[in-house]
Amino acid sequence: MTGSREALPDVDGSGLTLGDRAAIALTEYREGNRQALGELVREATPLLWHTVRAQGVDQDAAEDVVQSTWVALVRHAETIAEPKAVLKWLLVTAKRAAWESVRKHRDDEKRRTELPDDSPEHPMALPAKDPLPDAEVLRDERDRILWMSLQKLPGRCQELLRLVSLADRPDYRHISAAIGMPMGSIGSTRGRCLAKLRTILDEQGDFSWI
Amino acid sequence: MDLTPESNQDDEAVGDLSFDPKGALDAGDGAVLTRLARAVEAVDPVPDDLVERSLFAITLAGLEADLMEAVYLDTPLAGVRGAAAAARADDTAPAEAKTITFTHDSLTVMISLSPAAGGRVRIDGWAAPAAGLDVELHRPGVDVVTVASDEDGRFAFDSVERGRASLVVRRTDGGGGAVSTPVIEL
Incomplete structure (x- = not known):
C-alpha cells in the first residue's frame, strides 16, 4: 500500500482534507478493498446532493443522480486518470448528470404540453416543482442574515460557497475548479465570492461571526 | 470571466x-x-437514506447492468419515496398503490407498489416492449429473488419486505444487456 501512496497528497500534519480522503479511498478501492468507498460515500454525499440541487433538479430526481454518480465512480474506478482529483471528478460527473436530468425533464414537459388535449379549454397542469427551499427553518438571526446575504451574490458564487462550506477549507480550490470558477492567483485562497459575502455581511451590522 | x-x-x-x-x-x-x-x-437536508441507498447501488454496480432512469412526472406532490415513507410511518392508513416508471433506451418498466399482508409490499410490474424477461429483486443482505415475466411482459412479487431494493431486468433470450432500476425504498 505504501507505493501507491506516493502519488497522493503530501500532508504536513495539518490533517487530510475531503479531497485527500477521496483520493486515498479510490486508491484503496483499486487495490481491492471493496469497503474503501463506504466512508467517502457517507462524507461526500451531501456535497453531491447540493451540487445536483443547485442545478435545479427536484428532490426525487436528485436522489437518483447522486446514486448514479456513485455507481459511475465504481464503474470508472480503474480509468480515472488522476485519483488526486477524484473529488473534482465526482462533482463534475454529478453536475453533468444533473444537467442531463434537467434537460430530459424539460423535453418531457414540452412533449406533454404539446399534446392535443392541452388546449385552453382543457389546460393541463404541469406538476408543481418542489418549492424552493427557503430560510423559514433558520431560527437564529445570524443564520438568517447569512442566508439573505448569500442570496445577494451571483448564482454561481452562491453555489460555490454552499459547496465549499460542506467540504474542508483546502478543498476550496478543487471545488472552484469543478464549478468552473478557478480561483485565480495562488495567493488568494479566499476567492472573490467569499470576500464579497464578507463585505455584504459587514454591511448588515456589527455581528461577530467568529 | x-x-x-x-x-x-x-x-x-x-x-x-x-x-x-x-x-x-x-x-x-x-x-x-x-x-x-x-x-x-x-x-435543504440530504434525504435520510440517500447514503444507504448509494452504498447499496455501489454493491450492485458489479452486475454490469445499465442504470434505468426513474420518471417522476406522475408524482407531482408527494414524491414516490416520501409517499412510501409516509405509508410506512402510519400502517393503519389505507395506503394507495404507487406507480413508478423506469426507462432505458430499449425498455420501459412500470411497477406498482401496493400494501400486502403483514406490512409488506406487493410489486406488480409490466415491461414494454413485451418480451420474456427475467426480473431479479435485489435487496441488501437478502438472497436475490428472480421471477419470469409472461409473454406480455407482466411480472409480480407477491410479498416483499419493505426497505431498499433494486430490480434487474434481463431478456430471457439473452438479447440486449441487463438493465437495473435505481435503488428505491419499497
Missing part, C-alpha cells in the same frame, strides 16, 4: 474592513463557512 454582478469598484473600497479580500482565509471566514454549512443542511 467576471463573476461580480454589478459593480467591481467597491473591491477597492474594502481597505477599511477588518479582513483582506485578497488574503488567506481568516478565522471569520472559517466561522462564516461553518455557519453556512449548518444553514445549507437545515434548508
Whole structure:
C-alpha cells in the first residue's frame, strides 16, 4: 500500500482534507478493498446532493443522480486518470448528470404540453416543482442574515460557497475548479465570492461571526 | 470571466474592513463557512437514506447492468419515496398503490407498489416492449429473488419486505444487456 501512496497528497500534519480522503479511498478501492468507498460515500454525499440541487433538479430526481454518480465512480474506478482529483471528478460527473436530468425533464414537459388535449379549454397542469427551499427553518438571526446575504451574490458564487462550506477549507480550490470558477492567483485562497459575502455581511451590522 | 454582478469598484473600497479580500482565509471566514454549512443542511437536508441507498447501488454496480432512469412526472406532490415513507410511518392508513416508471433506451418498466399482508409490499410490474424477461429483486443482505415475466411482459412479487431494493431486468433470450432500476425504498 505504501507505493501507491506516493502519488497522493503530501500532508504536513495539518490533517487530510475531503479531497485527500477521496483520493486515498479510490486508491484503496483499486487495490481491492471493496469497503474503501463506504466512508467517502457517507462524507461526500451531501456535497453531491447540493451540487445536483443547485442545478435545479427536484428532490426525487436528485436522489437518483447522486446514486448514479456513485455507481459511475465504481464503474470508472480503474480509468480515472488522476485519483488526486477524484473529488473534482465526482462533482463534475454529478453536475453533468444533473444537467442531463434537467434537460430530459424539460423535453418531457414540452412533449406533454404539446399534446392535443392541452388546449385552453382543457389546460393541463404541469406538476408543481418542489418549492424552493427557503430560510423559514433558520431560527437564529445570524443564520438568517447569512442566508439573505448569500442570496445577494451571483448564482454561481452562491453555489460555490454552499459547496465549499460542506467540504474542508483546502478543498476550496478543487471545488472552484469543478464549478468552473478557478480561483485565480495562488495567493488568494479566499476567492472573490467569499470576500464579497464578507463585505455584504459587514454591511448588515456589527455581528461577530467568529 | 467576471463573476461580480454589478459593480467591481467597491473591491477597492474594502481597505477599511477588518479582513483582506485578497488574503488567506481568516478565522471569520472559517466561522462564516461553518455557519453556512449548518444553514445549507437545515434548508435543504440530504434525504435520510440517500447514503444507504448509494452504498447499496455501489454493491450492485458489479452486475454490469445499465442504470434505468426513474420518471417522476406522475408524482407531482408527494414524491414516490416520501409517499412510501409516509405509508410506512402510519400502517393503519389505507395506503394507495404507487406507480413508478423506469426507462432505458430499449425498455420501459412500470411497477406498482401496493400494501400486502403483514406490512409488506406487493410489486406488480409490466415491461414494454413485451418480451420474456427475467426480473431479479435485489435487496441488501437478502438472497436475490428472480421471477419470469409472461409473454406480455407482466411480472409480480407477491410479498416483499419493505426497505431498499433494486430490480434487474434481463431478456430471457439473452438479447440486449441487463438493465437495473435505481435503488428505491419499497
